[in-house]
Amino acid sequence: MEFSVAVIPGDGIGPEIIREAKKVLDKAGKVYGHRFHYTELLMGGASIDVHGVPLTEETLATAKKSDAVLLGAVGGNVGVSNWYSLPPELRPEAGLLKIRKGLELFANLRPALLFEDLKKACPLKEEIIGEGFDMIVVRELTGGLYFGERKTVVENGLRKAYDTLTYDEEEIRRIARAGFETARKRRKKLCSVDKANVIDSSRLWRQVVKEVGKDYPDVELSDMLVDNCAMQLVKDPGQFDVILTENMFGDILSDEASMITGSIGMLPSASLGKTKLGLYEPSHGSAPDIAGQNKANPMATILSAAMMLRYSFDLEEEALKIEEAVRKVLSKGYRTVDIMSPGNVLVGTDKMGDLIAEEV
């Protein structure tokens, strides 16, 4: 089969890790008889430097017409880069928010799991790790505080800022369905996280999730308050299968969840909408400090490409093959510097890509 992939290397380590993901995709294409047609697009700082904005309408339109978007990372060093002297809506990260909204990618899937070979990197004690953990955060991505009305005004001589957190039942319903569907394919446990003891949007959230749950009697639904969830992730991560939550809570909790794995360089993500068109990117950032040094871990991006095969192209077998290849390379002891420990073989970004491509 043939697929068009909009590729956005972005900033920092973006170009290096994207290169390796393409290498692995092409190998999978060769083995299974597919062709991936890449269109390189600019976003974030890379786009600001050329167009003065982090995402142009033309780029967005091109992305819309492709079968999937593969993204490296956007953003620079806040203290150092000139991009951050621009107003917020012109900074690199604004491009990311714009493409999410523009492609209506309301469901952000962020797995956080402990790789058997990387247990040492986990910051938690052995007793807490127990049998290991393997969860996925399903985060609402196009609503809430991120896209509500906001303003900063002067009232009675005082500067005052307003942000609005809104959700309607349809927005909640579609992400809830995404959560239940995800749980159904896994261990069938969905924990919906909110702050229903304080805010209205969380109370509506809880109610609608419960309603949607009636269509999924095979999935065990529970509710948890966001502050408690922030604790439980540290205390007993193994209790979670799928965590379903709104945009801002999901931003915080998914980052916490990825850090407790100790291997954020390994974690992919998928942002999905109503159609097959999805955006795939590593959970980590653009790491400007190590950009261009062949040090970056390309595995999260390669695993994001695997998610792309699964969710956008329905190539489950090919996706599994890539995931298996990553695990094999790990078990053979190859490591990039971020996950290096004594006794392992240190390799650079490109070599890591070669090794994984070979295994595919």
Place this chain on the structure above:
Amino acid sequence: MEFSVAVIPGDGIGPEIIREAKKVLDKAGKVYGHRFHYTELLMGGASIDVHGVPLTEETLATAKKSDAVLLGAVGGNVGVSNWYSLPPELRPEAGLLKIRKGLELFANLRPALLFEDLKKACPLKEEIIGEGFDMIVVRELTGGLYFGERKTVVENGLRKAYDTLTYDEEEIRRIARAGFETARKRRKKLCSVDKANVIDSSRLWRQVVKEVGKDYPDVELSDMLVDNCAMQLVKDPGQFDVILTENMFGDILSDEASMITGSIGMLPSASLGKTKLGLYEPSHGSAPDIAGQNKANPMATILSAAMMLRYSFDLEEEALKIEEAVRKVLSKGYRTVDIMSPGNVLVGTDKMGDLIAEEV
């Protein structure tokens, strides 16, 4: 000296732990020549059962007239208790929000530190713990999403909920000052946490905190995004001295911070306003499952009483004495069940109170 203390035992283990805190306070009073006059007040479920509301106006008025408020905990078992079939504004936790707002307690100080004798209980690996950690979260407590306008309406046939997150510069300034003052008395490092790359209130927050920082050239100020902070707490908690943040972020981050100590039964909190009148309560909840069983750890409440002596009564020496007493009892090996480990001596709530009172 003489002090009037409004005592709110509350629900669950509240009465038991408050009893021990009073025991220790009275001992300190005897040793140092002070008298504490207690007025017992109802709040939370205990108040609902009697008055039908979680906090009456009379109770609030009495609290206002006292020198300080000492609180056990409020709330019941959500799945079990009848309190949770009431509308949100009549549930136990609404009493807590009402007293915070009613007493204008805008600054919530929540220490999270590793007790030398309880390192084993810390969920983090030795390498991460390093030299240990000792931070304090200064959380804004009377603004943000907690107290903004909210509504749930039907629009175009769809239920839709609105919450508002607002801050004006004066609200930010006063909590920022509380943060800087706290840092000044400690290791002089203040990390202000926000989501300035997305929301307006965070951008204003960052700006005003920077302005206030000019009055505190001796304190090192840094900014961090909330998602990154959720990661850094797990990755390297030792980097933090004082974390300053808004209400909802503070709710989440302070709970995460207390869980990484592994000893949430040890952590006190203080909620302060413009006057000396403060509210002091343990960071943990009402633990209805173990209520009345003499199992609860009273140390967090006893340490909250110590904070009361320090912040509301200016009795620094007496506060230090109580804190030292807690540490001594720990180092002698006495433990309640929540922090028990092999080789220690298990004691009940009342015995733990006796032991600490003895040391004072």
